Amino acid sequence: MATKDSKMSRRPGFELKTPKGTRDWVGSDLAWREDILFSSLTYKSQTISSVFKRHGGTPLDTPVFELKEVLAEKYGEDAHLVYDLADQGGEICSLRFDLTVPFARWLAMKKITHVKRYQIAKVYRRDQPAISRGRLREFHQCDFDIAGLYDPMIADAEILSIIAEVFEALDLKITIKINHRQILDGLFAVAGVPDEKMRSISSALDKMDKMSWSEVKREMVQEKGLLEEVADRIGDYVRRSGDIYEVLQFLESNPGFSANENMKAGLHDMRLLVSYLEALDVVNKVSFDLSLARGLDYYSGLIFEIITKPPSGNVAVVSGEGIQSSEQRKPEPSQVGSIAAGGRYDSLVGMYGKRPIPCVGVSFGVDRICTVLEERREKAQKPKIDVYIMAFSGKDSNGFLLERMMVARQLWDAGIRAEFAAKVKPNLPQQFKAAKDLPLAVIFGQDELSAGQVRLKVLLPDNDENDTKDRGQLVSREDLVEEVKKLLKITISN
Amino acid sequence: MATKDSKMSRRPGFELKTPKGTRDWVGSDLAWREDILFSSLTYKSQTISSVFKRHGGTPLDTPVFELKEVLAEKYGEDAHLVYDLADQGGEICSLRFDLTVPFARWLAMKKITHVKRYQIAKVYRRDQPAISRGRLREFHQCDFDIAGLYDPMIADAEILSIIAEVFEALDLKITIKINHRQILDGLFAVAGVPDEKMRSISSALDKMDKMSWSEVKREMVQEKGLLEEVADRIGDYVRRSGDIYEVLQFLESNPGFSANENMKAGLHDMRLLVSYLEALDVVNKVSFDLSLARGLDYYSGLIFEIITKPPSGNVAVVSGEGIQSSEQRKPEPSQVGSIAAGGRYDSLVGMYGKRPIPCVGVSFGVDRICTVLEERREKAQKPKIDVYIMAFSGKDSNGFLLERMMVARQLWDAGIRAEFAAKVKPNLPQQFKAAKDLPLAVIFGQDELSAGQVRLKVLLPDNDENDTKDRGQLVSREDLVEEVKKLLKITISN
Numbered sequence: 001m002a003t004k005d006s007k008m009s010r011r012p013g014f015e016l017k018t019p020k021g022t023r024d025w026v027g028s029d030l031a032w033r034e035d036i037l038f039s040s041l042t043y044k045s046q047t048i049s050s051v052f053k054r055h056g057g058t059p060l061d062t063p064v065f066e067l068k069e070v071l072a073e074k075y076g077e078d079a080h081l082v083y084d085l086a087d088q089g090g091e092i093c094s095l096r097f098d099l100t101v102p103f104a105r106w107l108a109m110k111k112i113t114h115v116k117r118y119q120i121a122k123v124y125r126r127d128q129p130a131i132s133r134g135r136l137r138e139f140h141q142c143d144f145d146i147a148g149l150y151d152p153m154i155a156d157a158e159i160l161s162i163i164a165e166v167f168e169a170l171d172l173k174i175t176i177k178i179n180h181r182q183i184l185d186g187l188f189a190v191a192g193v194p195d196e197k198m199r200s201i202s203s204a205l206d207k208m209d210k211m212s213w214s215e216v217k218r219e220m221v222q223e224k225g226l227l228e229e230v231a232d233r234i235g236d237y238v239r240r241s242g243d244i245y246e247v248l249q250f251l252e253s254n255p256g257f258s259a260n261e262n263m264k265a266g267l268h269d270m271r272l273l274v275s276y277l278e279a280l281d282v283v284n285k286v287s288f289d290l291s292l293a294r295g296l297d298y299y300s301g302l303i304f305e306i307i308t309k310p311p312s313g314n315v316a317v318v319s320g321e322g323i324q325s326s327e328q329r330k331p332e333p334s335q336v337g338s339i340a341a342g343g344r345y346d347s348l349v350g351m352y353g354k355r356p357i358p359c360v361g362v363s364f365g366v367d368r369i370c371t372v373l374e375e376r377r378e379k380a381q382k383p384k385i386d387v388y389i390m391a392f393s394g395k396d397s398n399g400f401l402l403e404r405m406m407v408a409r410q411l412w413d414a415g416i417r418a419e420f421a422a423k424v425k426p427n428l429p430q431q432f433k434a435a436k437d438l439p440l441a442v443i444f445g446q447d448e449l450s451a452g453q454v455r456l457k458v459l460l461p462d463n464d465e466n467d468t469k470d471r472g473q474l475v476s477r478e479d480l481v482e483e484v485k486k487l488l489k490i491t492i493s494n
Numbered sequence: 495m496a497t498k499d500s501k502m503s504r505r506p507g508f509e510l511k512t513p514k515g516t517r518d519w520v521g522s523d524l525a526w527r528e529d530i531l532f533s534s535l536t537y538k539s540q541t542i543s544s545v546f547k548r549h550g551g552t553p554l555d556t557p558v559f560e561l562k563e564v565l566a567e568k569y570g571e572d573a574h575l576v577y578d579l580a581d582q583g584g585e586i587c588s589l590r591f592d593l594t595v596p597f598a599r600w601l602a603m604k605k606i607t608h609v610k611r612y613q614i615a616k617v618y619r620r621d622q623p624a625i626s627r628g629r630l631r632e633f634h635q636c637d638f639d640i641a642g643l644y645d646p647m648i649a650d651a652e653i654l655s656i657i658a659e660v661f662e663a664l665d666l667k668i669t670i671k672i673n674h675r676q677i678l679d680g681l682f683a684v685a686g687v688p689d690e691k692m693r694s695i696s697s698a699l700d701k702m703d704k705m706s707w708s709e710v711k712r713e714m715v716q717e718k719g720l721l722e723e724v725a726d727r728i729g730d731y732v733r734r735s736g737d738i739y740e741v742l743q744f745l746e747s748n749p750g751f752s753a754n755e756n757m758k759a760g761l762h763d764m765r766l767l768v769s770y771l772e773a774l775d776v777v778n779k780v781s782f783d784l785s786l787a788r789g790l791d792y793y794s795g796l797i798f799e800i801i802t803k804p805p806s807g808n809v810a811v812v813s814g815e816g817i818q819s820s821e822q823r824k825p826e827p828s829q830v831g832s833i834a835a836g837g838r839y840d841s842l843v844g845m846y847g848k849r850p851i852p853c854v855g856v857s858f859g860v861d862r863i864c865t866v867l868e869e870r871r872e873k874a875q876k877p878k879i880d881v882y883i884m885a886f887s888g889k890d891s892n893g894f895l896l897e898r899m900m901v902a903r904q905l906w907d908a909g910i911r912a913e914f915a916a917k918v919k920p921n922l923p924q925q926f927k928a929a930k931d932l933p934l935a936v937i938f939g940q941d942e943l944s945a946g947q948v949r950l951k952v953l954l955p956d957n958d959e960n961d962t963k964d965r966g967q968l969v970s971r972e973d974l975v976e977e978v979k980k981l982l983k984i985t986i987s988n
Contacts, residue, residue, distance in 0.1 A: 014563060016603045016846055019587045022557035024600055026611075030553045038532070054911040056879045059524045063516035063632050064558055064589075064616065069508060085589075086578035088620065093513045095558075095579075106518055109510045117520075122558065126582065138557050150916035154895070158916070165906060279899035352510055385550045401648070405773035412659060417548040422644030422652070 021129030021137025032377055033370050036170065037120055037142065048364065049120065051165045052144050055158065057118040062102040064122075065093040070105050070352070076297045077203075081125045095124035099143040100298070100345070100361065107147055108353030114148025120366070136367065143342075145361025147349070153269055156302045156344060156360050157276035163306055163340060163362055164282045170373065174339070176285050178244075178304045179292040180270060181343075183251070186263025187290065190256045191233040193226065200224050205234070206293035209305075209337070213238075238291045244274060247288040269301065294343060301344035302360065308339060308372055339372060340364045386488055387411055388435035388459075389420040392428065392445040399425035400444040407442055407454065407480065414481045416488070435459055440487055442480065443472060452476055456483055515623030515631025526871055527864055530664065531614055531636065542858065543614070545659045546638050549652065551612040556596040558616075559587040564599050564846070570791045571697075575619045589618035593637040594792070594839070594855065601641055602847030608642025614860070630861065637836075639855025641843070647763055650796045650838060650854050651770035657800055657834060657856055658776045664867065668833070670779050672738075672798045673786040674764060675837075677745070680757025681784065684750045685727040687720065694718050699728070700787035703799075703831070707732075732785045738768060741782040763795065788837060795838035796854065802833060802866055833866060834858045880982055881905055882929035882953075883914040886922065886939040893919035894938040901936055901948070901974065908975045910982070929953055934981055936974065937966060946970055950977055 018024060025033070038049050071082055071094050083095040096102050099119045107115070120142045129137050144162055146155040160176060167174045184202060193201050204219045211219075213235055220226040220234070240250050248270060257263045270288075277283035294303045342362035350356030389407050391400040404420040411418040421431055435441055443455040457472025475483045512518060519527070532543050565576055565588050577589040590596055593613045601609070614636045623631050638656055640649040654670060661668045678696065687695050698713045707729055714720040714728070734744050742764060751757045764782075771777040788797045836856035844850030883901050885894040898914040905912040915925050929935055937949040951966025969977045 016564075016599065017561070018557050018603075019559055019561055019585050022559070024557070024604075025555040026600075027552045027554075030555050034553075050909070051906075053878070054906050054909060056911060056913045058521045058878070059528075060521075061519035061524050063512050063518070064618075065513055065516070065632075067511070067513055070510075084580035084582060086580045088578060091513050105510065106520075109512075124558075146916075148916070151918045154916040154918075157899070161903060161906070275896065276899060279896040280903050281900075384547070384552070402769065402773040405651070405770060406775075409655065409774050412545075412548050412655070415544070415548060417550060419550045422640075422642070422648040424645045424648075 019137075021127070023136065033140070033366065036370060036373065037366065047169065048142055048166050049118070051162060051169055052118040055116060055144070055162055057116045057144055060103065060106065060117045060119045061121070062096070062099075062106060062119070064124075065095050066102055066105065068092045068094045071097060071101060074101050074298065074348075074351075076295065078125075078295070081127050083124045083126055096121075097125060098123050099141050099363065100145070100348070103143070103145055103147075103361075104345075104348045104359070105352055107349045107357050107359075108355075111353070111355075112147065113355070113357060114150075116144070116146050118142070118144045140366035142364040142366050143361055145359055147357050147359045149358055153272040153276060153302070156269075157273055157280055157282070159342065159360050159362050160273075160277060160286070160304065161280040161282050163304075164280075164285050166340075166364065167306070170369070172308065172369075172372065174285060174306050174308055175287050176282075176304055176306050177287050177289040177292050178273075178302060179289055180266040180302050181299055182262040182301065183266035183270070184290070184293060186257060186260040186266060187237055188234070189262065190260055191237065192230040193234070197224060197226060201226060201234070202293045203295065205238070205291055206295055208238070208291040241289040241291060242287060244270075244283065244286055244288040247290065248274070266301075273302065294341065298345040298348045299343040300346045303343035304341065304362075305338040306340040307337075337368065338365070339368045383438050384417065385419045385438050386417040387419075387440045387442055387484055388431065388438050389418060389442045390428070390431040390435070390444065391421075391426060392443060393425055394446070397425070397446060399423070400449065403444055403449065407444075407477070410477075410481060411442075411484065414485070416481070416484055440484060441472070442484075448474065454480060456480070456487070458487060513631075515621070517630065527634070527860065530864060530867065531860065541663065542636055542660050543612070545656060545663055546612040549610060549638070549656055551610045551638055554597065554600065554611045554613045555615070556590070556593075556600060556613070558618075559589050560596060560599065562586045562588045565591060565595060568595050568792060568842070568845075570789070572619075572789070575621050577618045577620055590615075591619060592617050593635050593857065594639070594842070597637070597639055597641075597855075598839075598842045598853070599846055601843050601851050601853075602849075605847070605849075606641065607849070607851060608644075610638070610640050612636070612638045634860035636858040636860050637855055639853055641851050641853045643852055647766040647770060647796075650763075651767055651774055651776070653836065653854050653856050654767075654771060654780070654798065655774040655776050657798075658774075658779050660834075660858065661800070664863070666802065666863075666866065668779060668800050668802055669781050670776075670798055670800050671781050671783040671786050672767075672796060673783055674760040674796050675793055676756040676795065677760035677764070678784070678787060680751060680754040680760060681731055682728070683756065684754055685731065686724040687728070691718060691720060695720060695728070696787045697789065699732070699785055700789055702732070702785040735783045735785060736781060738764075738777065738780055738782040741784065742768070760795075767796065788835065792839040792842045793837040794840045797837035798835065798856075799832040800834040801831075831862065832859070833862045877932045879911045879913045879932050881910060881912045881934045881936055881978055882925065882932050883912060883936045884922070884925040884929070884938065885915075885920060886937060887919055888940070891919070891940060893917070894943065897938055897943065901938075901971070904971075904975060905936075905978065908979070910975070910978055934978060935966070936978075942968065948974060950974070950981070952981060 036048060038047055065085055068084065073079075075082065075097060082097050085093045085095070099121060103117060103119065106112070120140070122138050123141050124138055126137060127135070129135055144159065146159060148155070163176055185198065188198055188201060201220055201224060204216055204224060207219070208216055217231045217235060220231045221228050240247055248267065251257050251263065251267055274283060277286060292303060292305055294305070340362055342360070344358070344360040346358040347356055349359060389404045391397060391404060393399060401424050408418050408420055419434070421434060438459055441457045441459050443457060445455065448454055453474050453476050455472040456475045457470065473483075530542060532541055559579055562578065567573075569576065569591060576591050579587040579589070593615060597611060597613065600606070614634070616632050617635050618632055621629070621631060623629055638653065640653060642649070657670055679692065682692055682695060695714055695718060698710055698718060701713070702710055711725045711729060714725045715722050734741055742761065745751050745757065745761055768777060771780060786797060786799055788799070834856055836854070838852070838854040840852040841850055843853060883898045885891060885898060887893060895918050902912050902914055913928070915928060932953055935951045935953050937951060939949065942948055947968050947970050949966035950969045951964065967977075
């Protein structure tokens with residue numbers, strides 16, 4: 001035990017903490033998240049993973065780190081946020097940045113041509129953390145993706161249905177903002193954006209959920225060098241966002257747009273999508289947002305982002321109100337931003353293998369969803385133990401430790417959650433304090449023990465050792481489990 | 495899409511793979527592990543986490559990496575196996591090596607004086623991997639620990655009861671090999687091991703589960719420079735391992751041992767432990783193994799390792815058979831080694847904070863347990879979808895895509911797992927192939943549709959589109975969910 005006496009706290013300057021942007025999760029906070037993802041306490045069978053399963057999803061678990069080359073050139077200007085492992089000899093690796101790239105790597109490596117897979121795991125980004133707003137460097141993602149060559153927009157529509165079903169299960173009102181990369185490209189082209197400025201103008205437009213149109217326009221014109229009249233045309237198009245039928249109508253009726261090949265292809269996709277979303281009863285949750293651009297490089301078709309705001313259904317129509325209406329669409333301070341997002345990425349898998357495998361998928365921001373649902377969470381701590389096993393500690397009592405242990409084992413074997421004081425001779429006030437807020441106590445006394453019995457006492461709602469009126473019922477040791485179950489009215493489950 | 499056309503597979507020398515010593519987990523392999531850990535399909539409520547919960551365990555989730563200083567000086571000669579993150583500016587971090595050190599860091603940081611916590615997570619060791627034998631660089635641990643100052647050996651006994659309960663739940667016969675660091679120290683002192691050789695002789699002895707006694711003795715004498723007669727005395731003591739009562743009797747009746755303070759303290763602990771293990775009905779699973787040493791530096795009292803071999807109860811008694819009996823205890827080739835291990839570590843938390851918090855805990859080797867249970871696993875793939883929604887594709891059929899989507903949404907909303915072909919006009923053989931091994935099909939045809947009906951057909955055990963005798967029952971769309979549920983005889987759960 002060479003290190004027994006070294007104390008890190010004595011080292012000058014060392015602060016005992018988790019690494020920047022990370023935190024521990026414990027007890028009810030952790031249980032709350034598990035509940036939303038997996039278990040069936042709060043939301044019964046309506047959890048995220050049960051929605052995934054009823055769509056035939058296969059679970060996937062990939063290593064927390066990947067070969068650095070696998071992640072290279074996938075994240076555009078965010079690439080510097082990737083965590084690298086130290087070079088300790090051997091392969092150079094990085095922590096996963098999302099779950100999409102490991103999925104694409106797995107598809108290519110295993111030569112899988114079609115699958116529905118889901119993955120729930122932590123991802124890592126060396127971003128500026130804002131822990132109070134739930135923005136961490138280690139955070140959870142929860143992805144569902146459909147890979148395979150199918151008829152157009154059917155898989156895309158199923159993904160949007162999954163999104164609708166997940167938030168219906170969580171009883172959360174949402175809007176699915178959708179757009180299409182080819183429509184965006186067409187729109188830029190028709191507005192007069194030069195080819196070489198397409199991506200930077202797209203990035204600027206993507207900030208519409210954080211800034212007003214006038215700020216976005218300033219960035220386009222002053223920083224990116226776009227002609228003001230081109231920027232104004234973009235602003236004019238973009239303020240048409242809202243009702244999906246009206247936006248489609250607007251785009252289809254404009255001869256300038258319908259002459260653009262990208263726009264034509266995108267509009268064809270969107271018309272198909274609308275008919276599928278009608279059949280799937282999802283269309284009323286969808287808003288067509290021409291300002292939605294999405295940062296990541298790999299999207300190639302439909303893109304979407306989910307916010308908690310309900311759809312307005314309103315489309316600003318008076319040209320002069322373009323700027324005004326965009327400013328009104330600035331997010332509420334209470335909003336956490338998008339709580340899920342995704343899109344179609346048909347070329348990513350082809351970067352790893354010989355065959356391009358078309359994919360479409362969604363990533364749910366688990367931590368943000370937990371933040372949004374937080375208000376609804378029951379603050380009252382549920383008892384985590386059913387029965388506390390106590391000893392009356394008179395002068396001639398030996399503390400009944402072995403007897404308490406035997407009863408504990410009896411209850412554990414029956415699936416009942418039980419505890420006892422880890423003391424040979426515990427005193428009664430300490431035991432009642434430990435049993436605070438628990439439902440039941442088994443109490444050992446010498447008289448009862450001699451008669452092969454224990455006392456079984458209902459403790460809730462307020463436990464008090466001075467409550468001498470109710471000393472509990474006398475129960476024989478053989479009947480104890482049955483009586484406890486009866487009082488707990490539980491069907492033993494997990 | 496700047497990177498659209500770059501293909502990594504074209505780069506010379508790049509092999510698409512997961513990093514060395516890691517693997518992907520998918521589908522039934524992953525579900526099997528989740529089942530053992532969390533869910534209730536195979537083992538009903540008898541899963542590892544349900545045992546933890548009925549002992550009042552609180553779940554904890556810590557970051558995958560810790561400040562490098564937190565891990566420093568905890569792992570003795572294994573320290574070089576720690577994965578470090580690259581220095582990208584800011585803090586220097588390492589991937590967690592086990593779940594014990596993060597737990598101790600958390601206790602000290604949060605100034606927690608007593609808790610039962612469990613954690614199930616992956617840990618990272620840059621060891622030589624042997625994937626075929628389930629030895630990976632990224633692998634799962636599943637820890638339960640009790641922190642707090644209690645009367646001696648009560649928490650230790652509860653940990654051993656948890657071990658017994660977990661393997662009873664998994665229906666796996668085990669032996670819990672136990673020893674005590676102070677008994678080991680006393681035994682070495684009485685045998686004549688010099689103080690400065692204590693740790694290296696302990697490491698050599700720890701290899702008794704991998705080597706014969708004659709090999710271990712050679713290492714002690716030739717490599718570590720121990721006198722042969724001292725080594726022989728150690729061999730003589732160690733072969734007494736087995737029945738806990740007989741080993742205690744042997745150690746207590748030897749005047750040389752009872753004069754040693756370490757030995758006295760250890761024997762007092764062990765006597766207490768035996769009485770508690772009797773009360774908890776665990777004593778019959780325990781074997782007292784004086785050769786058990788455990789590698790990690792931080793253990794200070796009881797130590798234990800769990801193997802799948804049933805207890806023999808035999809203790810070799812003839813002196814000359816010492817070597818022989820040890821050689822017989824060499825593991826079977828089929829054994830995976832220990833499937834769980836742990837012990838008491840009373841000084842680790844004090845290395846981080848001002849207060850030493852006594853702790854005892856166990857770590858279950860999830861991957862090895864899965865390997866052992868593998869034979870028992872049902873190889874038959876369970877269908878992951880309940881209903882396949884098909885279209886009869888006659889010449890005048892439009893493929894009924896929208897209708898199939900509407901029915902899918904109807905079934906999904908009822909919690910029924912359903913799929914349909916993502917084709918506008920799928921052909922029938924393809925659809926029957928996709929529905930292979932699924933229990934039910936909903937079939938759309940023009941005549942039925944006109945009457946507001948569909949056909950509901952039971953497919954299992956062997957699906958064949960040529961099975962024209964059974965075209966299924968006619969069901970109205972409104973009654974479909976009820977009829978499907980009736981046929982599946984399912985209570986909708988996760």
